[in-house]
Amino acid sequence: MSLNEFLPLAVIASSLLPGLIIFVLPERYLALRTALNLLGAIAKIVFIAMLLAGVQAGEDYGFRHAIAPGIELVFKADALSLLFITLSAILWLLTTFYAIGYLENAPHRSRFFGFFSLCVTATMGIAMAGNLFTFFVFYELLTLSTFPLVAHRGTPDAKQGATVYLAYTLTGGACLLTGIIWMNSLAGNAEFVHGGFAATIGDGHETALRIIFLLLIIGVGVKAALVPLHGWLPKAMVAPAPVSALLHAVAVVKAGAFGVVRIVDEVYGAEFAQSLGLLLPLAIVAAVTILWGSLRALAQDELKKRLAYSTISQVSYIVLGIAMFGSLGTIGGLVHLVHQGVMKITLFFCAGNYAETLGIHKISEMDGVGRRMPATTAAFSIGALGMMGAPLTAGAISKAWLVDGASAANMEWAIWVLTASSLLNAAYFLPILWRAWFRPLPVAWPEEHIPRRKWHETAWLLLLPPLITGILTVALGIFPDAEISPLTWACFIADVEYQALPK
Amino acid sequence: MSANLRRLAVILGAATFVWLLADTLFTLPLPAVDLRPLVSANLAQSGVTHPVTAVLLNFRGFDTLLEIAVMLVALIAVLASLPGDSSRATVSDNTDDMLPAFSRTAVPLMLLYALYLLWAGAFRPGGAFQAGALLAAALALLHLARLMPAWSAPGLLLRGGLVAGFLVFLGIAAALMAGGALLQYPPAHAGMLILLIESTLAVSLALILAGLFLFVSSDGGTPK
Amino acid sequence: MTENIALIGVFTVPLLWATLAFLLGPGRGAFVAITGSVVQLFLALILARSVLVDGPLNHSTGGWGAPLGIDLYVDGLTAAMLLLTQVVALPIFVYARSYFAPGAHAARHFWPLAGFLIAGMNALYLANDIFNLYVTLEIVGLAAVALIAAGGGAGQVAAALRYLFAALLGSGAYLLGVALIYGTYGSVSIATLTPLIDVAAPRVVSIAALLMFAGLMLKSALFPFHYWLPAAHGGAPAPVSALLSALVVKAAIYLCLRLWLGPFAPLVQAAAWLPGVLGAGAILWGSAMAIRTPRLKLLVAYSTVAQLGYLFLAFPLLTPGAAVLGAVTLQAIAHGLAKAAMFAAAGIIIHSTGRDAVAEVAGVAERLPLTLFAFALAGVSLMGLPPSGGFLAKWLLLDAALNAGHWALVAVIIAGGLLAAIYVFRVVRQAFLNLPEELADRQKHTGRPVPRVLEWMAFGLAAASVLLGLFSVDLLKLIAVGNPL
C-alpha cells in the first residue's frame, strides 16, 4: 500500500482504533484511556499535516475498497476535505483535553470516549468521502455514534432529546438514501469531481435532478439544522458540554453544511445547479434560517439553548455563501465553516465552565461572573464578539467575504440579511457580556463545585481549551492571509472549483 | 369475521378447489417420463426382486434414510414433551383376564409373522416397516393387556435399540461413499447389505413406534 | 472427491452427532454437537470454495442419477445458505451450552433435536428432488416443533401445536402438489422437470405450483400466514428462538426461491406481484406489531415477520438478468446473523433481569454494555443502516427497484427501515435510562448473573452481520454461480 493510500486510512484509523480499544477498557484504566485518546488525536494531526503539505504540492491522496460488484468505498483527501478534517482534528484534540477535565470521576467514561472517537471517525469519513455512497455510510455512522452521547446522562429528558435527534436524523437519512440511489441509477456510482457530474447525465432528466437535489438537501439539511429541519438541535443540548461543543457546534452541523458544499459544487456543480435554478431557493432557505435562528436565540434564557439557536443561524452563513453563485461567496462560506467552528466551540467551552464551576445554566444567573471567572469570561467575550463580526476577530473576515460575495452575485437582499443577523447577534450577546462584566456579584452562586483559589478560577483542563480557541479567534482575525490560514486555503479551493482566483 | 362466515368461506373454498382441480384431471395427458421400465431394467442390480423394496432401499434409499430420521425426531419430540417428573411406570392391577390370555397366544404369532414379512420384503410386498409396525402392535398389545409396564425415560440399552437401525443405515450409507456415491451398493453385496439394514430397521422401528405409544402412557395423563 | 465428501458430510455429520447426543442421554451431547458443528463449518467452506472455483456440483445418491434416483445439487445459492446455517449454528450452540442451567428440562433433548434440525436444513438445501424435499421439510418442521415445546408451560405447548398444525397444513399442500406434478410428468427430479414445464403446461401444473408455494409460504410465515410465528419464536428458549428465526424460516423461503427460479419459472412471472404485495404487508404489519408489543422477545419475533417481508418483496424484481437474487440472499444471510444475535442478546437481558419486558431493559447499558452493543449492532443491520450487510442488501434492492421503476417498492423499503429504527431504538433508548430503585431491588431476586461467553457469542454474531456489509464481493460472486439469473 503506497503512502498516498495509507494516509487517508491512517487519518480514519487514528480515531477509530483508539475508540474500539477504549470500549473494551475497564472503567478504572484512566491513564491508559487518556493516553490512547491523546495519542490518537496527536497522531491524527501529524497525518493531516503530511496531507496538507502533500496536497499543496499537488499530490492526490485516495483509497478505494470494493464491498460489492460495482459498489466501492472511496476516500479522497482533497483540498476541501482537508479544510474540514483539519478543523475537526484540532478541535478534537482540544475537546479531548476539555472532556478529560469535564468528566473527572463521572461514570461510563469508557463508553463516552469510545463513542466520542467514533463520532470523530465518522466526521473524517464524511470529509474524505469520494462518492455519495461513502458519504452516506459515514453520515449515518455519525448519527448512530452520536445517539449514545446525547442519551449519555440516562435521564428521561436525555432519552427524550436523543429520541428527537434520531427521529430527525434518521428520517433525513432516508431522504438522503433515496436521493443518492436515484442519482446513482442515473449517473452510475459517479465520484465527486470539481464542477460536478450531474451535468453529464444529459437532458430529459431535469425534473428528476431537481427532485434529487431536494432529497439530498433535506438529507444533509437536517444535520445542518436548516429551518424547518432544525428542531433537534436545541433538544440535543441535554448532552454533556464537550458533546455540545464538539458535535453540535462542529462535527454534526458542519457535516451537514459540508454535505451542502459537496452536493452543490461537486455533484451538481455550481454552474449546472444555477442553470437548474436550484441555488436561489437554497439561498432563501439559508437566509430564513439565519434570521429565524437569531430571533429564537433572543428568547432563550438558558445559555446553552441560546448558543444552540445561534449555531442554527451561524451555520447557515456557510450554506448562504455556497448558494451565492460565484467564488467570493464560496470562499466566504468555506472560511466561515472554520471560523464559526473555532468561535462557537469557545462559547460552548465557556458555558460548560460556568456550569461545572458555579452551576450556572441560565443567563439570568450570570451577573458578575466576569469578576469570579475573568479568563473564561474573556474567552467568552471574544467568541461572542466574533459571532457579531466585530473587527479583529475571525467573524469579521468571513462576514466580509460573504458580503462581497453577495454583492458580486448581485444579491443585495443577502447583504441586508447578514447585517440584520449581525445586529441580532449583538442583541443577544451584548446583554450577556454586560451582565457578566458590569452587574454586581450575587450573594451566592447556584452551586459552586470548584472553589476559587489564587490564579485558579477553575480546573486547568477546563480553562486552557477556551483560552486557546479564544486566542485563535483573534489570530485568525488579525492575520487572515497568513501562509496557511483558512482563508488562503479557501481561496485555493475556490481556485480549483472556479478555475479563477478571486479579484 | 364471524365463525359461521369463516366456516362458510373455507368450505366454499374447498369445494371450488375440488371442482377446479378435478376438472383439470380429466384432460390430463399421460406423463412424459415413465420410470417403470427404468426400475425393471435396474432391478437386477438392486439386490432385491421386489420393485417397491428396490425403490425404498436402493433407488430412493436416501428418502428412507431421512424418513427414519423423521421417526427418531418424532420419538425424541414425544420424550421432550413429557413432564419432567414422570419417571414412575406402573402396571395397574389386572382387571380382566380375557385380553391377557388372548395376547399370550397372539404375540408369539405376531412375532413370527413379523419375521416372515421382513424376509418376504425382498421379493413380495412386505419389509422392515410392515414388520416393525407389527412388532410395535405386539408391544402395545402387551401393555394394554397389562403384561408389560409403560416405558419411562429410556435407559442406555433402550436408547441403543431405538437408534441402532438408523445408525446401521447411516453407517452403511456413508461407507458406500467408497463406491463413489452415498448409498451406492455394489450389486454383488446389495442384497446382503439391504437385509442387514432391513432387519435392524425392523427392530428399531418397532421400538420407535411402540415408544410413541408407551412413553406417552407412562404418566397419568390427567390434568394437574 | 473431497467436495463430494464435503457435500455428504454436511448433513451426515449432524445426523451422526444428533444420534450420539441422544444415545448419551438427556442433557448430554453439547461437546459432540459443537465439535460436529466445527466440522460442518469446515465442510461448508470447502463446498463454497469448490463451487466458486469449479462451478455447480451434482451428486447422484445410489449412483443411479435422476429421474430414477435422487440427486443432490450445489450451486452458489445452496453453498451460501449452507454457510449461513453453519455460521449461525456454531455460536448459538456454544451459547446454548452455557445458557441452559444444568438439568434444565428444556435442555434435556435440545442437542439431538438441534442436530436433526440442522441436518434436515442442510439436506433441504442440497436436495434436487421435490419429494425428497418434502421429507427434509418434515424433519425440520417436527424438530422445530419439539424444540419449541420442550419443557415449556402451557403457552409454549400451545404455540408449538399451532406451529405444528401450520407446518402440517403446509407440507400437506406441498405433498399434493408433488403428487400432481408426478402424475403429470412422471418424475419428481427438479432437473428432469425444469425443461418439461413450459408456459403451455396443463392447468393442473399451475394448481400444483400454487399448492406448493402456498404450503411453503405457510411454513415461512409470510404475512398473512404469520399468525403462528410470534408466539412460537417469542415463547421458546433464546437459543431455540435464534435457530428458528435465523434459519428455519429461511429454509422454506429458499425452497420458494428454488422452485420460483427453477421448474415453475415459466408459470410464475404473471403472478410475481402477489408475493411482493404480501411482502410489503409483512413489513408494515410486522413492524407495527413490534412497535406495540410490551414483551422483548415478542418484539424480536415480530421483527422477523417484518424482515422476511423483504425477501418476498423482491420476487417481482426477480426477472432474468437482474442481480436481485444476490440482494435477496444477502438480506437472508444478514438477517440470519442479526436475528440470531438479537435473540441471543434478548435472552441474556431476560436472563439477567428475570423478566421478558421492554420496560425492564432500563439500566442494561450500564450492567451489560456488551450485550446492548450486540443488540444495537444487530439492530443496525435490521434497520439497513451502513455499513451492515442489511444495508448492502437494501441498497441493492432499492437500486433494482428504482431501475425497474417500482416506486411503491422503494417507498415500502424506505418506510420499513424507519419502522425498524422505531422498534430497535425502543429497546436501546430504554436501556440507557438509569434503573429505577424499585426495579433494581426486584431484579436482585429475579435476575441471575450472566456468563461472559453468552455476551461474546451474541456480539460475534452481531459483528458478523455488520462486517458482512464491507466484505461481500466474494459472497455475491458465489451466489451468482449457476443461478439462472
Added chain:
Amino acid sequence: MTSELLFAVTGVILFAIGAAGTILLANLLRRVLAFNIMGSGACVVLVSLAQRNGIADPVPQAMVLTGIVVAVAATGVALALTRRLHQLTGECETTSSVEHD
C-alpha cells in the same frame, strides 16, 4: 373416466375435506384426524394418477409408504403435545392469543 381417475378425484375430495377440517376444527384430536385424512388424500392422488394406464408404478408406491410413515410420526408428535396441553390446561384446544403465557 377410468377407475384410477375416480380414485384421483376421491383423493382430491379427501384432501379438501381434511384441509378444511384442519383449518376449521377447534378440538385438537379432531384436527389430528382431519390432517390424517388430508394426508391420505394426497397419497391416493399420488398413487392413482401415476397408474392411469393401469399398470402399477412402484416409485409412487414407495413414496406413499414414506409419506405414511412421516404422517405417523407427525401424528405421534401432535398427540403427545395435545396430551401435554391437556395435562397443563385441562383442555384440548389451542387459544389463538399471542400474548397467552
